[in-house]
Amino acid sequence: MELLFSLFTIIILTASIVYVLLQDWQATANRLFTLFTSGSLVLSIAGAVRYTSRNSTEIRLLSGLLISLLAAIFGLFVWLIMIVFMPHRYRQPVVRWAAIAPYVVMAVFLAIDWYGSFGLVGGDVFREEIGRLSFVRGPLFWSALILYIIGCVIVPIVMLVTIAVQHPKMRSLALWLTAGAALTLVTGFVFRELGMVTLTYVSLLPLHVVFGWVVIRYGVFRPSQIALQAAVENLPDGVLILDANRHVRFANRAAQRIMPACAGDGQAFEHVLAESGFHEQTMAEDQERGRRRFARAADGKIILASEVAISDEQGTSSVVLLRDVTRSERQQAELLTSRAALAERTAELERSLAELQQRDALLRRLTLPIIPLSETVLLVPLIGAFDPDRCQTFIDLTLPKIAERNVRTVLVDLTGLTVFDQDLARALRQLSDGARLMGAQVALCGIRPDMAAVMIHTGSTWNGMRSFATLQAGVKALLANTAMVGA
Incomplete structure (x- = not known):
C-alpha cells in the first residue's frame, strides 16, 4: 500500500513538472515551480528507498539528504509564493535572499550535523534488538522541530492568509494553497503517528495536488498569464x-x-x-x-x-x-511662461537694437559732416581712420546729397585723416565715378606725400580729378569758379 501510494505521488509530481515546463520553460516562475516539485520528487523517492533499504550506510546517507532537502523545499515554497503573489518583491535581490536565507542555513546546519555525526539534532543508532538503525533525538531536537514548524508550516501559511486578506482578487488562489499547506501538515502528522514512516515523505502530495488544481483553474504558470500580469502590474x-x-x-x-x-x-x-x-x-x-x-x-x-x-x-x-500628467502640465505651463518672457525679452532687444542702429546712423552722419559751400558745391571733410564699412557709409551719404542739392562739385578734404589706405583710395574713385555719372565732379584737397604714394600704387587713374594743396585754396578756387559761372 505504501509503495503504491509513493508510486502515485511520483507520477503526479512528474506530470506536474512536465505540464508546467510545456507551458513556458523559459519563465522564472515555471522554472522555480519545477525546482520545487523536483525537490519533492527526490524527497519522495529517497524516503521510499531509505525505509525499504537494509544497508546501514545507504540509510545513513539518505537520512541526511532527507532532513536537509525538506528545509530547502520549503524555502523554495516561500520563493514560489513571492513570485506568484508578490513578483515586485521577488525581483528585489535583498528581499528575495533574505526570505530564503534561514532555510539555506537550516539545510546546511542539518547536513553538517548529520554527516559530521555531531548528534546535536539527532542521529541513527543501530539497535541490536530490532537489527536496524533507529533515530535517536539530540539535545537540539526540539529546538530544530520548533524552527521547522515555524519556518516550514507557519510562515508559508501566514503569508498566504495575509495575501488572501489584503488582496481580495487573489483570495481564492491563496486560500486553495493555504488549504494544501495545512493538509500537508496534517497528513504528515497522521502518517507518522500511524507508523507509516514511508508515507511521511510523500505528505507534500496534497500541496502539489492543490498546485495542480490552481494551475489548471487559474492558469498561474501560463505564459500569457504571467507575462500579462507582470506587464500590467509594472506599467x-x-x-x-x-x-x-x-x-x-x-x-x-x-x-x-x-x-x-x-x-x-x-x-x-x-x-x-x-x-x-x-x-x-x-x-x-x-x-x-x-x-x-x-x-x-x-x-x-x-x-x-x-x-x-x-x-x-x-x-x-x-x-x-x-x-x-501633473508634471508634464506644469512643465508645459512653465514652458509657455518662458516663451512669453522670451518673446518679451526679444521685443526689448529688437527695440534696443533699433535704437542702437539709429544712434549708429546719427554717429556716422556726425563723423561725416557734409557742408554746403554754395548751391552747387559741397565740402566733405574726412577725419580719423576709415575701415571698409565707414568707406561705404561715406559713399552712401554723399551720393544722395549730390542728387538732392543738384551739386556740381564735391570737395573732399583729406587733411584730418590719420590713415590713408587702399580701401579709402578705392572709395574715392567709386565716389568720383558715381558723381561723374550724375553730372558732378570730385575734387581733393590736403593730400600729403604718404597719401600720394598710396594713390600711385592703387593703379587707378587720378588725372581727371582736380586737387588742391590746402582746404583754403580749394574753397577759394571753387567759390570763385562758381561766381564766374553765375556772372
Whole structure:
C-alpha cells in the first residue's frame, strides 16, 4: 500500500513538472515551480528507498539528504509564493535572499550535523534488538522541530492568509494553497503517528495536488498569464478594469498609487474618483481626443482617463487607462511662461537694437559732416581712420546729397585723416565715378606725400580729378569758379 501510494505521488509530481515546463520553460516562475516539485520528487523517492533499504550506510546517507532537502523545499515554497503573489518583491535581490536565507542555513546546519555525526539534532543508532538503525533525538531536537514548524508550516501559511486578506482578487488562489499547506501538515502528522514512516515523505502530495488544481483553474504558470500580469502590474500608467456596472474589478499598482480608494473591491469608478478627491475638468480639446481630465485641488494632481469598451459573452466591460500628467502640465505651463518672457525679452532687444542702429546712423552722419559751400558745391571733410564699412557709409551719404542739392562739385578734404589706405583710395574713385555719372565732379584737397604714394600704387587713374594743396585754396578756387559761372 505504501509503495503504491509513493508510486502515485511520483507520477503526479512528474506530470506536474512536465505540464508546467510545456507551458513556458523559459519563465522564472515555471522554472522555480519545477525546482520545487523536483525537490519533492527526490524527497519522495529517497524516503521510499531509505525505509525499504537494509544497508546501514545507504540509510545513513539518505537520512541526511532527507532532513536537509525538506528545509530547502520549503524555502523554495516561500520563493514560489513571492513570485506568484508578490513578483515586485521577488525581483528585489535583498528581499528575495533574505526570505530564503534561514532555510539555506537550516539545510546546511542539518547536513553538517548529520554527516559530521555531531548528534546535536539527532542521529541513527543501530539497535541490536530490532537489527536496524533507529533515530535517536539530540539535545537540539526540539529546538530544530520548533524552527521547522515555524519556518516550514507557519510562515508559508501566514503569508498566504495575509495575501488572501489584503488582496481580495487573489483570495481564492491563496486560500486553495493555504488549504494544501495545512493538509500537508496534517497528513504528515497522521502518517507518522500511524507508523507509516514511508508515507511521511510523500505528505507534500496534497500541496502539489492543490498546485495542480490552481494551475489548471487559474492558469498561474501560463505564459500569457504571467507575462500579462507582470506587464500590467509594472506599467507606469494606471490600468483599471470596470464591469458592466462600472465597478472597479482590477487596479494595477500605478492606479492604486494615483487613487488609493480603488484598492477596495467592487467600488464604482466615479465613486473612487470622488473619494480620491478628483473632480472632472474635461476641456473641448480632451473631448476631441476621446479622453477625460480630472484634477485634485489638494495637491494639484491632474490625470487623463482614456476608456475602451470591451464586449464579450459575459457582457460589456471597460478598460480605463489613467495617466498622471501633473508634471508634464506644469512643465508645459512653465514652458509657455518662458516663451512669453522670451518673446518679451526679444521685443526689448529688437527695440534696443533699433535704437542702437539709429544712434549708429546719427554717429556716422556726425563723423561725416557734409557742408554746403554754395548751391552747387559741397565740402566733405574726412577725419580719423576709415575701415571698409565707414568707406561705404561715406559713399552712401554723399551720393544722395549730390542728387538732392543738384551739386556740381564735391570737395573732399583729406587733411584730418590719420590713415590713408587702399580701401579709402578705392572709395574715392567709386565716389568720383558715381558723381561723374550724375553730372558732378570730385575734387581733393590736403593730400600729403604718404597719401600720394598710396594713390600711385592703387593703379587707378587720378588725372581727371582736380586737387588742391590746402582746404583754403580749394574753397577759394571753387567759390570763385562758381561766381564766374553765375556772372
